[in-house]
Amino acid sequence: MDKDIKFPLKVEELESYIKSKFENNSDEDLMFSIYHHQNKKIAVFGIRYLIDSNNLGSYLLSPLLERQTTWTADALLNELPFENGSSTNNLDDILDKIILGFVYLYIEDEQNVICYSLMQEEERSLDKSETESVIIGPQLSFTESLKTNLNVMRQILPTADLVIEKIMVGNAIPREVRIIYLKSVANKDDVNTMRQRIEEVDVEELEDSTTLSQYISDSTYSLFPQFYLTELPAHLAYTIKEGKIGVMVENSPNAFIGPSTFFSFFETTEDTYLEWLQATSLRILRLVSIPLALFLTPLYVAILTYRYELVPSDLIITIGQSRAGVPFPPIIEALLIELMIELLREAGARLPTKIGQTMGIVGGIVIGQASVDAGLTSNVLIIIVAASALASFTTPNYLIGTSFRVIRFPLIILAGLYGLIGLTFGVCLLVIHLLTTESLGRPYLAPLYPLRLQDFKRVFFRVPPSHNYRRASMYRPRQHKRYSKQDASKIRNIKK
Amino acid sequence: MKKILKIVWLLFISFFLISCIQTQAIENIGIINAAGVDGAESETESNLIETTMAVFQFTTEAEENTKTVSGKGTTIKGAVKDAEMSSIYKLVPGKIKLMLFGEVIAEKGFLPFMDTLARDPRVPDLMYIGVAHPNAKEILMIEEENISTDVGQFLHGIIEHHSNDHNIPRKTLQDFLHVYYDIGHDNILPIFEIVNDVPKHSKNALFQGDKVVGELSQEEITLVNMVERTVKDQLLELSIPMGPFAESTEYKENGQQVDEFEVGLNVIKSTSKTKLKDINNLEFTTDIKIQLRLVEQTAEVAFKSQKSIKLLEKEVKKNLENHLDKLLKKTQELEADPFGYGRHYRKTRQGKDLTNDEWREKFPDINVKYNLDIILVRHGAID
Numbered sequence: 001m002d003k004d005i006k007f008p009l010k011v012e013e014l015e016s017y018i019k020s021k022f023e024n025n026s027d028e029d030l031m032f033s034i035y036h037h038q039n040k041k042i043a044v045f046g047i048r049y050l051i052d053s054n055n056l057g058s059y060l061l062s063p064l065l066e067r068q069t070t071w072t073a074d075a076l077l078n079e080l081p082f083e084n085g086s087s088t089n090n091l092d093d094i095l096d097k098i099i100l101g102f103v104y105l106y107i108e109d110e111q112n113v114i115c116y117s118l119m120q121e122e123e124r125s126l127d128k129s130e131t132e133s134v135i136i137g138p139q140l141s142f143t144e145s146l147k148t149n150l151n152v153m154r155q156i157l158p159t160a161d162l163v164i165e166k167i168m169v170g171n172a173i174p175r176e177v178r179i180i181y182l183k184s185v186a187n188k189d190d191v192n193t194m195r196q197r198i199e200e201v202d203v204e205e206l207e208d209s210t211t212l213s214q215y216i217s218d219s220t221y222s223l224f225p226q227f228y229l230t231e232l233p234a235h236l237a238y239t240i241k242e243g244k245i246g247v248m249v250e251n252s253p254n255a256f257i258g259p260s261t262f263f264s265f266f267e268t269t270e271d272t273y274l275e276w277l278q279a280t281s282l283r284i285l286r287l288v289s290i291p292l293a294l295f296l297t298p299l300y301v302a303i304l305t306y307r308y309e310l311v312p313s314d315l316i317i318t319i320g321q322s323r324a325g326v327p328f329p330p331i332i333e334a335l336l337i338e339l340m341i342e343l344l345r346e347a348g349a350r351l352p353t354k355i356g357q358t359m360g361i362v363g364g365i366v367i368g369q370a371s372v373d374a375g376l377t378s379n380v381l382i383i384i385v386a387a388s389a390l391a392s393f394t395t396p397n398y399l400i401g402t403s404f405r406v407i408r409f410p411l412i413i414l415a416g417l418y419g420l421i422g423l424t425f426g427v428c429l430l431v432i433h434l435l436t437t438e439s440l441g442r443p444y445l446a447p448l449y450p451l452r453l454q455d456f457k458r459v460f461f462r463v464p465p466s467h468n469y470r471r472a473s474m475y476r477p478r479q480h481k482r483y484s485k486q487d488a489s490k491i492r493n494i495k496k
Numbered sequence: 497m498k499k500i501l502k503i504v505w506l507l508f509i510s511f512f513l514i515s516c517i518q519t520q521a522i523e524n525i526g527i528i529n530a531a532g533v534d535g536a537e538s539e540t541e542s543n544l545i546e547t548t549m550a551v552f553q554f555t556t557e558a559e560e561n562t563k564t565v566s567g568k569g570t571t572i573k574g575a576v577k578d579a580e581m582s583s584i585y586k587l588v589p590g591k592i593k594l595m596l597f598g599e600v601i602a603e604k605g606f607l608p609f610m611d612t613l614a615r616d617p618r619v620p621d622l623m624y625i626g627v628a629h630p631n632a633k634e635i636l637m638i639e640e641e642n643i644s645t646d647v648g649q650f651l652h653g654i655i656e657h658h659s660n661d662h663n664i665p666r667k668t669l670q671d672f673l674h675v676y677y678d679i680g681h682d683n684i685l686p687i688f689e690i691v692n693d694v695p696k697h698s699k700n701a702l703f704q705g706d707k708v709v710g711e712l713s714q715e716e717i718t719l720v721n722m723v724e725r726t727v728k729d730q731l732l733e734l735s736i737p738m739g740p741f742a743e744s745t746e747y748k749e750n751g752q753q754v755d756e757f758e759v760g761l762n763v764i765k766s767t768s769k770t771k772l773k774d775i776n777n778l779e780f781t782t783d784i785k786i787q788l789r790l791v792e793q794t795a796e797v798a799f800k801s802q803k804s805i806k807l808l809e810k811e812v813k814k815n816l817e818n819h820l821d822k823l824l825k826k827t828q829e830l831e832a833d834p835f836g837y838g839r840h841y842r843k844t845r846q847g848k849d850l851t852n853d854e855w856r857e858k859f860p861d862i863n864v865k866y867n868l869d870i871i872l873v874r875h876g877a878i879d
Binding site: 221304305306307308309320321323324325326329375417419 | 497500510511514517519520521522523525527552554555556561588590591593618620649
């Protein structure tokens with residue numbers, strides 16, 4: 001930068017300076033207009049497509065040009081009808097803010113430039129959630145605009161207790177990060193940990209909230225996600241009320257929540273909307289699907305390769321017959337079909353929705369029917385793989401489902417190479433890994449380890465409201481009680 | 497990171513151990529479903545045995561999955577090896593459901609075979625065992641069309657569905673050995689023979705140790721069960737004299753007078769308790785409480801009054817006691833104790849341990865007093 005350029009200066013000097021900074025950009029982008037008013041030159045500049053042109057014309061330019069007396073910088077600040085005006089005499093500041101949609105006014109030979117934010121934010125409107133689908137209850141999902149998201153959160157939790165802290169992350173391209181929690185409930189240490197971790201992130205730029213969650217996760221080598229990623233404001237609000245801490249990042253439609261336990265990935269807000277008995281059944285179904293998703297195919301491989309004794313006698317003929325025509329050993333067969341399913345799943349996710357659906361049907365029929373007819377696989381395996389794929393879809397959270405997809409393959413290989421011993425070894429490693437994993441320094445396998453029987457009724461089951469008055473203690477909330485036990489079960493009838 | 501490298505290194509090394517594990521892929525083995533062991537009948541090759549096995553083997557071409565193979569040898573292992581010569585796959589014993597021993601072996605004593613089977617961890621201890629008459633090969637070689645399933649499944653089904661709970665004749669290898677080593681107790685195993693081209697469980701073999709000494713009918717097995725353990729849902733067929741029921745009969749059978757009529761009774765539940773009353777005179781009492789349901793009768797006797805019901809109970813009691821006494825006599829003559837009275841004796845006697853030989857001497861002299869408590873619970877609706 002030219003050191004000798006300083007305010008006050010001529011409008012032309014300013015123009016050439018600003019334009020020199022935007023050298024290779026298109027001339028159309030930079031708006032630099034010079035007006036003659038009461039024998040004074042006034043420069044108005046900004047970046048054309050960032051500025052709301054309606055506001056610029058009616059609220060800035062018209063009062064500016066219609067005034068009968070001469071303008072001064074102070075008069076501009078006081079008399080133009082915008083709340084966010086400020087003045088500066090630093091040329092670096094101008095460059096920093098002009099790219100954020102600020103409009104600058106400079107009256108020739110004045111000491112300061114005046115700026116107003118006339119940013120026209122382009123954003124998509126609030127929409128139904130796509131990745132986390134909800135059947136009953138609020139359907140709203142976050143958008144890319146942090147302002148809108150915060151607005152939604154304040155609407156859902158209209159209490160002064162809600163704290164939304166702001167931290168800027170990124171040295172080259174800074175990005176706004178918000179920590180959101182309930183002051184009276186969230187554990188203070190956890191809040192401090194979260195704040196410290198985010199503050200200490202030393203990166204040039206930040207892509208998304210998911211990237212941030214990877215930077216601050218307890219163990220980057222873990223197979224499992226340590227923060228619950230959600231795009232549902234209702235879910236974020238629910239967990240915040242539990243005493244957890246949410247983090248939102250500008251331009252990201254996802255918030256992440258910590259501390260999260262392994263089992264919290266199987267909770268949905270929908271469980272709270274349903275009656276406790278139905279919710280419990282559904283939640284248990286989801287928990288039962290964990291071993292199904294992980295171990296069904298490896299078990300098939302291990303038993304058929306090494307331990308035929310474990311096949312029930314009535315099944316042995318069915319399985320034996322369907323296996324007889326298959327030219328591969330069970331491990332290759334299983335890997336082949338699992339790979340096909342993964343290909344199908346990935347293709348479905350990458351393709352546009354309409355083509356994706358067709359792909360799913362075609363792929364399903366081809367893989368299922370044709371490969372059995374062609375003698376490439378046994379039909380029993382098709383059922384098993386389909387069942388375990390279905391089971392992995394029941395997880396409400398996409399991240400943990402992806403973890404399961406990844407873990408299944410080494411388990412199949414272990415089962416195929418070493419049999420049940422290998423599978424057991426794999427399971428042991430998995431359990432050890434889960435035991436050592438932490439989320440924000442809190443044990444990942446809680447409430448199983450450390451054992452907290454009290455929390456079972458919030459994690460594994462749902463209980464009637466009169467028994468559900470405590471928050472889960474494993475997150476160490478500052479307030480344990482949500483409401484009084486006695487009041488919850490009171491029924492008051494108004495009698496005539 | 498170092499830790500991960502260590503694990504990766506360990507995994508890599510362990511890949512070299514893969515070939516140490518023997519695979520038993522289901523499509524590359526012949527899974528033995530039922531097996532039979534026969535002794536040679538001729539004197540010249542008396543130590544030779546023949547095994548016959550119904551084997552599942554899966555090939556794309558074959559329509560039937562079961563194949564029967566047989567081989568000869570001096571040991572079971574040797575005979576199986578010989579049989580493998582006519583099978584495309586290795587024969588594995590992990591899913592044997594039933595093992596039959598030919599009569600020749602059963603009379604010689606088959607403990608040597610049982611013992612090796614029990615010691616082999618790959619042989620399931622829960623397989624059923626039985627005696628084949630006259631030999632196992634004939635039964636296992638039966639044409640599948642005759643029984644519309646494979647023979648292993650068929651024989652297994654016969655035992656499974658015709659004895660409730662774990663009553664005789666449902667005897668697994670484990671049960672057999674348990675009773676065998678239980679001093680003062682002898683085994684009973686089912687006998688299979690071919691009747692009208694179909695294997696049938698016709699009677700039962702009474703053992704003394706590991707040798708067959710006699711045969712018991714199905715009715716006698718029911719009685720043994722009732723003395724020894726709790727019996728549920730079991731049919732009893734008895735002949736009852738007509739005399740006492742003459743006045744209750746609704747109408748005379750075409751003017752023909754009969755002396756006896758048959759009743760079918762269902763034992764709802766029977767429980768028993770045996771006590772040694774007098775150790776010196778070897779006097780036992782066995783209390784059996786039997787709840788019965790009348791399911792069939794050949795005469796039109798109307799059980800309308802409590803009196804006639806009581807009468808029937810009394811007749812049943814008399815009849816059963818009679819049968820029990822006869823059965824005891826029979827077993828005493830054979831010197832085999834299927835009721836396990838010896839166990840009660842051993843339990844009560846002080847001092848020296850009882851031996852099987854000692855009990856064989858004493859068993860023919862024991863006296864048992866049967867106290868039957870018969871309750872006819874239902875006699876109306878018959879399903």
